[in-house]
Amino acid sequence: MTGSSTGRILVLTTAGESHGPAEVAILDGVPPGLSLSEADFEHDLSRRRPGQSAIVTQRKEADRVQILSGVFEGVTTGTALALLVENTDAKSKDYDALKDKFRPGHADWSYFAKYGVRDHRGGGRASARETVMRVAAGVVAKKILAGFGASVLAYTQRVGDVSTAIDPLAVTEDHVEATPVRCPDPAVVAEMIAVIEAARADRDSIGGVAQIVATGVPAGWGEPVFDKLEADLAKALFSVPAVNGVELGAGFAAASRRGSAQDDRFAVEGDRVVTKTNHHGGILGGISTGMPILLRASVKPASSIPQPLDTVTTALEPTTVTTKGRHDPCLVPRFIPIAEAVVAWTLADHALRQRARMGASSSR
């Protein structure tokens, strides 16, 4: 149990279903003295919000964050921070036809098998609607990280078979936000959009890959042997709906390599130890090296497609089901702010864990 919390000393706990009255989050362990207002959440929540362009779902949510506690006179108090976002555009009726059917690729069956209870309205707790609170928490995490000089950025690296080889360190958020597909490489954007549009035209969806980059992370974050930094980051990314693969640095490509090619040589730059290359992705032995952290996450094609698919009913009779709700033909663009958020939260937790150990001299 207790899958509703994440983090060791910076702990995020969430609740809320797609078609319930609201999404809620309690953020525990946020240091006092951070400036924080409800307006601070707007930027990232609007990036995640449905209905932003033709290539994402048309569900409309205002997604206004209400701060219920933990902030006084514009700064965090250090006590538990509670956030609430109302669900204002939930159309449960869209789901009535699904009441007794398990949608392929969805969590309908596994939730029913686990809990013995069926909440068919848009996936209930299984809906990606819950990620709204992750993004909200990410806003706070990014503020904590900024105090350590660190930041996180993500972008669409691949859609179907169209990918970019752009240098992740050359990308800015402005580049990412310049197009609805959230790919900062102008050379491939049109092609990516075409792939998404083609999938939609065929009443289908398409997968993709996100690249995540964390810069400014000092050497020394991560807790061997089980809470290695990459282990907690991978867990965070895999906990987002539709993610089915995560790589650090060279990732699976390193399986083809020899050690002499993979081993990044150390050097000194100014007064800092650096590596001349970054195949390791910024983490060695579970601890950050001070180099940029490079992660990639594979995102499955959306399971919800407006085609009739073979399945079974709760009474175990064969049937077909067609998903009618409003869904994304490609999940990656809206995954970008979510990926940033979960990575930021995990890094901020580790920043505080290391500060618990070392006090002021918590990083190099």
Added chain:
Amino acid sequence: MTGSSTGRILVLTTAGESHGPAEVAILDGVPPGLSLSEADFEHDLSRRRPGQSAIVTQRKEADRVQILSGVFEGVTTGTALALLVENTDAKSKDYDALKDKFRPGHADWSYFAKYGVRDHRGGGRASARETVMRVAAGVVAKKILAGFGASVLAYTQRVGDVSTAIDPLAVTEDHVEATPVRCPDPAVVAEMIAVIEAARADRDSIGGVAQIVATGVPAGWGEPVFDKLEADLAKALFSVPAVNGVELGAGFAAASRRGSAQDDRFAVEGDRVVTKTNHHGGILGGISTGMPILLRASVKPASSIPQPLDTVTTALEPTTVTTKGRHDPCLVPRFIPIAEAVVAWTLADHALRQRARMGASSSR
């Protein structure tokens, strides 16, 4: 902090350094009444042990597990189980030359940055020597899983660019153990060994990929939204040294797919709900579906290679370093029992979490 424990209610805590007197583990939450003896550990520990063949490190460890508590008259008592394995063949002198140098690809620098203390003897806590206790814990986890009808098996799926497409469900442990490379596909074994031997001949190492299969896992394990089953499994695998990528089911290949190809259709087989294909890898929405769980982990080429590599000293002076200890030219074969162990532990923890929720009716 607290990176030395893993699991929520079945909690493994370990300690021990490569060149200290012993490795220790405390297993908390093991149900009472399991038969367990010191001999039960021999099989999997011998699979992990160095020095088994020409293609792995020649360090020799007896790796005999001593049970210090938690077992009485041949069965577990339900109280904390303590295990100890002595380190008998640690040759610290091999590491004297490394005292002030950071080995490329190793955790030397990041540990030093984190703790401000240098234990240069074989990596200290960063050494893969700690995995001996993971394998020991895995033996207990496999016994718990057997009580639920579930089991875990892993094998070498790729070495360098040589891979097998064998059906994971057709593989048995006997097939895996038939060759030192732990690949159950006779068609590729010789080639894989040749790739490893070539790397060693060149004073180099080579990467690879392991396939892990869990069968008999009932539908219903996994705790949304943060402790999704795949999230905890990915964390477990990423916490093993040298792992830098994890995939569930189709993994990164799904990024190229459309939803209509990825969505596994549900069907009924006897009185069970199944999927006709298994692209999802046995987990949907963070919860097991009852289908086999299919994971792959990418394993970097070993960082320790007997070549001089550019690096810096603790005084930040440029230098070169040559690793002299006894190391594996390919880590995958010895990773196999470790992968099984960490996956088994994670699954057993989730089995008990679900049983806490549902009591006797804990699975379908």
Added chain:
Amino acid sequence: MTGSSTGRILVLTTAGESHGPAEVAILDGVPPGLSLSEADFEHDLSRRRPGQSAIVTQRKEADRVQILSGVFEGVTTGTALALLVENTDAKSKDYDALKDKFRPGHADWSYFAKYGVRDHRGGGRASARETVMRVAAGVVAKKILAGFGASVLAYTQRVGDVSTAIDPLAVTEDHVEATPVRCPDPAVVAEMIAVIEAARADRDSIGGVAQIVATGVPAGWGEPVFDKLEADLAKALFSVPAVNGVELGAGFAAASRRGSAQDDRFAVEGDRVVTKTNHHGGILGGISTGMPILLRASVKPASSIPQPLDTVTTALEPTTVTTKGRHDPCLVPRFIPIAEAVVAWTLADHALRQRARMGASSSR
């Protein structure tokens, strides 16, 4: 950090300040299939509510619980349950005079020292207002316990020096609720009320003791060695504002006794093992014995009294402060439902922990 959560697998997380917009709770690990509606919370919340009689504070709160998630069609779904209670009668202006002063006996100074931030409005997070969510969570915990045949009851055992020696096992909730002082012993009620009225007449407050009884708890709950059942229960009670002492069974009186008087002899009653006396209070070695669990908690006199008291300002200047808000002259009567709630939550968590271990055969 992370003081906002309690429980191991049944986890309660709360947030909210006395004068913020709302109190919030997320209950994780609640088993599916429990019937639950907003009306179910009314009974215990009205017992805790201010303004019920002349001897408690006159602050008025509707304290209506809104269920934001985790319940569908009248039963729990097994996913995170979110509850919200609005703060509708917060009179912050009452506190303006306290802005720069530390009230004696209050948490004003220690919070300021800890967080470096001052929320002077009614104690902020330190206010007992947060206990509204504990009582709400207790309602759910009591339902879980009922499924195990267990229940919890508390009553006022002492006010000042007036105490009852009534047999705890003869008390029912009706007896407790028959008087505003929540003492089930008619012989002392009038005297207790007189002591409280006298304190109020003197612009003062008075302390007391609550007795808590848990019946129907089977033998076998509690997790040695650190999470002994009495240890977790004591923590739960000490976490409630104003509690400064806890006893199990004979408690401090046992310090004067010999073992031959304290050791409860075992006997058989029907097919159950019982003890002929219950000096041990229902727990031995950290594990419930099947006998009623008997706890007492000491509750300090309320710190808020309408008298000028010497103190210092945030600028460290001497001053006096007079608390003007609406407060209880004796905290014990309103502590009763809170004590029941925190004990119920802790017991329910342990019930599930034991069920995780043993499955269906989880108790005797």
Added chain:
Amino acid sequence: MTGSSTGRILVLTTAGESHGPAEVAILDGVPPGLSLSEADFEHDLSRRRPGQSAIVTQRKEADRVQILSGVFEGVTTGTALALLVENTDAKSKDYDALKDKFRPGHADWSYFAKYGVRDHRGGGRASARETVMRVAAGVVAKKILAGFGASVLAYTQRVGDVSTAIDPLAVTEDHVEATPVRCPDPAVVAEMIAVIEAARADRDSIGGVAQIVATGVPAGWGEPVFDKLEADLAKALFSVPAVNGVELGAGFAAASRRGSAQDDRFAVEGDRVVTKTNHHGGILGGISTGMPILLRASVKPASSIPQPLDTVTTALEPTTVTTKGRHDPCLVPRFIPIAEAVVAWTLADHALRQRARMGASSSR
């Protein structure tokens, strides 16, 4: 489950039974750079050790701590610290007569009810033998606390009805260790010893109370609302065998008091905020105030007495049982170093939790 670990970021995990080969502990989260050797454990372990005088059990244990990991070249490395103490004088035969009987006042019955397994040898995991690792961990915790300027001291405050009213702040460890009863007040020592000797002469035991004092704790430790400092301290004390009551500051005596008598007035002393009295015991609202922390723990008379007592067998037949092992007629003197240890561990954990929040400026 998971009762074998305590602490949030400074986590102690223990294992070991009275008559098993060894007691083991893993200490996770110990900051690097603390000087630590095996000799450092001798002082406190000898204080806890049986057989020190005529008034404690005559079981003889060398209790030599072996450091298995986490220390290199005389200082802690920051990684998991493993400690081991062998059990060298376990006389299991003493317990053969108890094999099928539940000793009154002991955990025999409740363990059997919980686990369904009987380890009759001296209580197995329920034996106070496990506290040897708590004392060892306390040595490390005291070192961490010393870095914050804080220290912990305990002494025997009461034996039976003989008590001391000595000022806790005037007591030193030398005063405590001057007599085997560990009471620093020469005026009552002889009488306390006489009470213990009388109990032993009567083949009986006697209870008592320990006073614990923590000085130098800065204002600001403790995590509202559930992990209040007093809540975690009470849990720590209640987790020690035989403790059945805990008070903070005035404790139960405050139940008889009015607020005007209990409320400690604030004042300024130099540049520090202090209280003129210390009825609150150094903690307000769950957070340390900077005043000395004053706790008392009630310790039951030892359950093991060499008299025949009525009980039942595992087959539920009536019988009598006489405990023959070597036991203490009064547990309080040997409880003193254990109490110091568990309080020190809890405070050190909270010190690091606060440092995680605030960094260098972690206290006032």
